Every structure is written in structure tokens, then in C-alpha cells.
Amino acid sequence: MRRLLAYLKPHKLAAGFSLVIVLVLIALELYRPLIIGDAIDTYINAYYKPYGVVKKADSEVNYHGVPLAKKFDKDETKEFYQVYLWKNTYYLFRYEDASISKKLNHADNAKVNGKAVTVTIDGKAYTGQQMSKKDIRMLRIHDLNGVKEASLLYLIVLVAYLVCDAVSIWVLQKMGQDIVYEMRNEVYSHVLTLDTKFFNQEPVGKLVTRVTNDTEAINELFSTVLVKLFRNVVKIIGFAVVMLSINVKMTGLAFMMLPIVGGLTFFFRYMSRKAYRMVRAALTDLNTFLSENLSGMRLIQIFTREKEKYEEFNGKNKTLFKAYFREQMTFAIFRPSIYALSVVALIIIMGFGGKYTLEGSLTVGTLYIFINYIRRFFEPIQELAEQFGTLQSSLASAEKIFTILDEKPTIVNGADTLMPERLKGEITFENVWFAYEDDEYVLKDINFTIKPGERVAFVGATGAGKSSILNLIGRYYDIQEGAIKIDGKDIKEYSTNALRGNIGQVQQDVFIFTGDIKSNITLNNPEITREQMMDAAKYVNADGFIRKLPQGYDEPVSERGATFSAGQRQLLSFARTLAYNPSILVLDEATANIDTETESLITEALQRLMEGRTTIMVAHRLSTIQHADKIMVMDKGKIMESGTHQELLAKKGIYYKLYELQLASVEE
Numbered sequence: 165m166r167r168l169l170a171y172l173k174p175h176k177l178a179a180g181f182s183l184v185i186v187l188v189l190i191a192l193e194l195y196r197p198l199i200i201g202d203a204i205d206t207y208i209n210a211y212y213k214p215y216g217v218v219k220k221a222d223s224e225v226n227y228h229g230v231p232l233a234k235k236f237d238k239d240e241t242k243e244f245y246q247v248y249l250w251k252n253t254y255y256l257f258r259y260e261d262a263s264i265s266k267k268l269n270h271a272d273n274a275k276v277n278g279k280a281v282t283v284t285i286d287g288k289a290y291t292g293q294q295m296s297k298k299d300i301r302m303l304r305i306h307d308l309n310g311v312k313e314a315s316l317l318y319l320i321v322l323v324a325y326l327v328c329d330a331v332s333i334w335v336l337q338k339m340g341q342d343i344v345y346e347m348r349n350e351v352y353s354h355v356l357t358l359d360t361k362f363f364n365q366e367p368v369g370k371l372v373t374r375v376t377n378d379t380e381a382i383n384e385l386f387s388t389v390l391v392k393l394f395r396n397v398v399k400i401i402g403f404a405v406v407m408l409s410i411n412v413k414m415t416g417l418a419f420m421m422l423p424i425v426g427g428l429t430f431f432f433r434y435m436s437r438k439a440y441r442m443v444r445a446a447l448t449d450l451n452t453f454l455s456e457n458l459s460g461m462r463l464i465q466i467f468t469r470e471k472e473k474y475e476e477f478n479g480k481n482k483t484l485f486k487a488y489f490r491e492q493m494t495f496a497i498f499r500p501s502i503y504a505l506s507v508v509a510l511i512i513i514m515g516f517g518g519k520y521t522l523e524g525s526l527t528v529g530t531l532y533i534f535i536n537y538i539r540r541f542f543e544p545i546q547e548l549a550e551q552f553g554t555l556q557s558s559l560a561s562a563e564k565i566f567t568i569l570d571e572k573p574t575i576v577n578g579a580d581t582l583m584p585e586r587l588k589g590e591i592t593f594e595n596v597w598f599a600y601e602d603d604e605y606v607l608k609d610i611n612f613t614i615k616p617g618e619r620v621a622f623v624g625a626t627g628a629g630k631s632s633i634l635n636l637i638g639r640y641y642d643i644q645e646g647a648i649k650i651d652g653k654d655i656k657e658y659s660t661n662a663l664r665g666n667i668g669q670v671q672q673d674v675f676i677f678t679g680d681i682k683s684n685i686t687l688n689n690p691e692i693t694r695e696q697m698m699d700a701a702k703y704v705n706a707d708g709f710i711r712k713l714p715q716g717y718d719e720p721v722s723e724r725g726a727t728f729s730a731g732q733r734q735l736l737s738f739a740r741t742l743a744y745n746p747s748i749l750v751l752d753e754a755t756a757n758i759d760t761e762t763e764s765l766i767t768e769a770l771q772r773l774m775e776g777r778t779t780i781m782v783a784h785r786l787s788t789i790q791h792a793d794k795i796m797v798m799d800k801g802k803i804m805e806s807g808t809h810q811e812l813l814a815k816k817g818i819y820y821k822l823y824e825l826q827l828a829s830v831e832e
Contacts, residue, residue, distance in 0.1 A: 340387025
């Protein structure tokens, strides 16, 4: 959590502003019922309060020429008017004894005689006259104006609440999206620095989940959960404080259900945490499966494994379904339980509150306030428990993201990094030992030197270590012992970007990005002009098939270049390499997937491409490397033979046997 909150530092003004707005929202929400409760007690239900006859200057109402006011000096006022309600009819009493006011309100022995009613209090009869609607309006004009003022105030508070709520949502959503935007960039930029070994071990679908789904869970944390947690905690405290300040006895009744609510909340938090973890794990597993199998769909169809793969997907989908179902069931039990407890609390408040109101120890307005508050009091408790669950989900996602961010690249630049614009291309291996896994060496005490401009080929059986040498030259892995030097300097002294920028690689398995032909050759490098890109394509004879496309170099390319043949994809790879003009050229089975006609097209281009460049080739077809300046034969991680094509044939060793086997295969 501390690490997550660090992302708030650049947005501390927005976060602080949103917290202030939250406090304002809570104050407005608490104030709204008070406005109505006060209006009920002061104006709507105030007909039973007596009016005193006062001076004109102090009057609130001019009732048929008599100046009246509810606020009067009890010692100076000698004449009173009071409304009495009997069987839905209002009567107006006039009396001079202030002590009968409360007794009149509770009198139940009224006798109606035409438009008059008689009430006996302490043995004395008092008569009141029936009031017309006009009389009622005239007498209660002050109350009516008070209700209008209260309504206007309520409207102003409501509009202010809506405006503040909208501003709060906008600020929080923008802040959340900004943080997630920055976090996605941070995660992806960090992933770009990680080593090849990391990507060999981590499934692509898992990494996609980290960058997309997990960061979105964190967006919910910043834009919703944290502020709502703060808001609900403050709201609960606010409700409790206001209720206690109004009536302690009623507050005690309202809080009778809290121990049960606390137990349910604790249990829900525990269950929701488990449910969220199951959902995240199942979702990651499903995304990993989809990414892997959609990429290998052609292979699945070739071997007719659709049914088996569907069953495997169905199993993972069921696991995710059960995890989501468990999560929803947890909410389905918790929400109605809290609601039921809130209803019980409401019944208690209405029962006891109604009793106290009839007894006169509680006003109708206060009862309304408590009914309103008790209905709202359990909402933040319910939300709080649910947000704890969402918080657990966000923290689980954050933990997974931080696991990626904590992954340290093993290939790092030194303190004094060399950044040459162009290398000469002299490559030296001195007593090199290398293993992908501890002590399982694939290269053992390798020594050789390749001079600038030389063309050197590596041959040997599968697993001999040929491709490993190519990976080490670009420093995609670090060796365990020995040294690799280029132009007399250890490759660890070079910047990896400068080193790899001078090495052009053409591999057997060509990767084509979604986009167009142009972007696949230049890789969106602004330093490569359109003319340079087209010249590179012409140089490797790729221009011929590109110009036949409807949009030429702007032709859209589908994922992995599925609409192109293997030979066309390889030609694009050659054009891409040439466009970057490397000083060292690495060909890893570059012509393995090219048909004879396409191979003849690029043979001349390759000869020109290799001129002035150090070229390292790995090939199984010995016919493609016969003209190399030097051929090195590898077996079980060691260089067993070295020389030209003719020299190696004359030795009649491993190379001679390989050549004879391939020659015999061709003749057959």
C-alpha cells in the first residue's frame, strides 16, 4: 500500500482537493435531513404552538387586525391564540392563562357544536371557533413562508451536492486514469529492459494481464476505493456524532444492531478476499491459455486438436466461472443481510420513536431525522465492507505488477559505457564458457577471431551451440567465463543499444508486426527516410512483390504477416536489416524457409549486403555457406574443425561426413 500511495505524489493537489470535496459532500449530506426535520418542527407541525398578542412592531402575523407572534415574552404577554386539531378540523382558541397551552394539545374531551368546539380543562370550559382555509392561511403565513425558505435552502444544498459530486467524480477519474497511464508506461518500459531469459520463462498472456487487467484494477483503487473508504469512514463518524448530539437515547437504540453488523463485515471481508484472489488467478490462467493457443491456432488445426483444446478451455472457463460465482454469492449474502439489519434498526427507531413522539418527549422532526439517518447509516457500512474486498483485489493486482517491476535485468550497462556510432566488426571469443542453466554448458572453452569484413559460417548438429554464439555476440545473454570482444573492447563496455544497433540479425522465424509494409521495414524509425526504405527493399529484391500489392508500401499487414508467404516475410526481414545499415551481419538459417526461386533472387543481394560487413552465418544447408572465408564446425559446445570449404573437405573429418550425407540426400 505504501508503494501504491507513492504514485499519488505527483497528483497530491488533485488528491487533496478531492478529499476536501468529499468532506463538503458529507457535510451537505448530513445537513439535508436537518433542513427537513427543522422545517417539520418549526413550521409544518407547529400549529399546536401558541401565538401571543404582541406589539405591531414585533408581530409575525396580522390576524384580522390582531398582531400575533410565536416568539413572545411570557411575562409581558397576557393574551394567547392557539390552534386545536380535532377530527381533521382546525379550531382557534383564545385564552389568557398561559399554563393551559400544553393541556389543550393533549385534551381529548372535545365536544363539537356547529362551528364551535368546547374543551374542558381543569374543570373550566374553553370554546374554539372553526377556522376556514382562508383563516388558516392567514394565521400560518409565517409558517408557509418558512416552508418555502426551507425548500429553497434544500434545493440549493441539493444542487451544491450534485455539483460537488460531479467535480469529485471528474477529478478522481482523471487522477485514476493518469496514474494508470503512467503505471502502464512504467510496466511496459520496464518489460522492454528485461532479458531474453525472462521472456522465455514468462507466458505472454500473463504479461498481457499484468499490463491491462491488473493496472485497471489499480485504476479502480485510486479513482474509487480509496476516496470512498475515506468518505464512508467519515460519513459513519459524522452520522454517529450528529445523532448523539440530537438525542442520546435514540442513538443508543439505532446502534443496537452494530455488533452483528461488525461480525458480518469481518466475515465478508475474509470471504471476499479469498474470492478475489481466486478470480485474479483464474483470469490470468485463462488469458495465458488464450494468448498461447490463439498464436498456435494453425498448429492446433494441423493436428486436429480443436476438440481437446476446447475441452481444456472449457475447464479453465469453468474455473473462472466458479470463482466469479463465488465472489457474487459472497455479495449476494452480505448485501441482503446488512439490508435486513438496517430494516430491523429502522423498525426499532420507528417503534420507540413513535412512542416517544406520542408521549411528547420527541418531536416529529427529530423522529424524521433519525429515520432518515438510520436508513443512510448502514449504506456506508455495507460499502465499506465491499470496498475492503475491492481493495484486496487491487492490492493483489498491485503485488503482481510489482513482481514484474522488481524483476531486475541481468544485462546492464557499465559505469563507463562506450557508444560508438559504427563498429569495425572484429569479433574475438577468448575461452568462452556459457550455460543457459547452471553448470549445463552449451559452449565450452570457445576461442576464435573474426576479422572485419570476414564471412564466417558455423555448422554442426542441432544443439551444438551455433545459435548460442549469435545470441552472445548481441549480448542477449552474459557468459559465465572468458571474454567476448568487438574491436578489441569487451562487449560489456559497450552500451547495449549501440552494440545491437551495429548488429543486423536475420532469423529463420521472421516476426512481422501488424501495421503496413513501410512500418515493418523501418520499425517506425524516423531517421530512415521513405527513399532509404524503398532502396533497401529494391536491394534485396523485395520491391517486386511489394509493388504488386494494391497499396504498395502502404499495404496493411495482418498479425504476423499471415497473408504473406514464408519467402516474402524473409525478404521483408532482409529489407528491414539492410535499412538499418549494420556493420555486423548475423544470418541464423536465413534462407531455410525460402524456395529455390526466391533464394536465387536474394543470393546476389546477400553478396552485396555482405560486402564491407563482418558476416556470421549459421546454416544446415552447406551449399549456402561454401563461399565463406572460414567455416567452423561445432559439436557438443566445442569447435572441432575450422577452415575453408575445400580445406575441411580435404581433412575428411566431421564436415566431410556432413557434406557427404547432404550430397547423398540430394542425389536420392
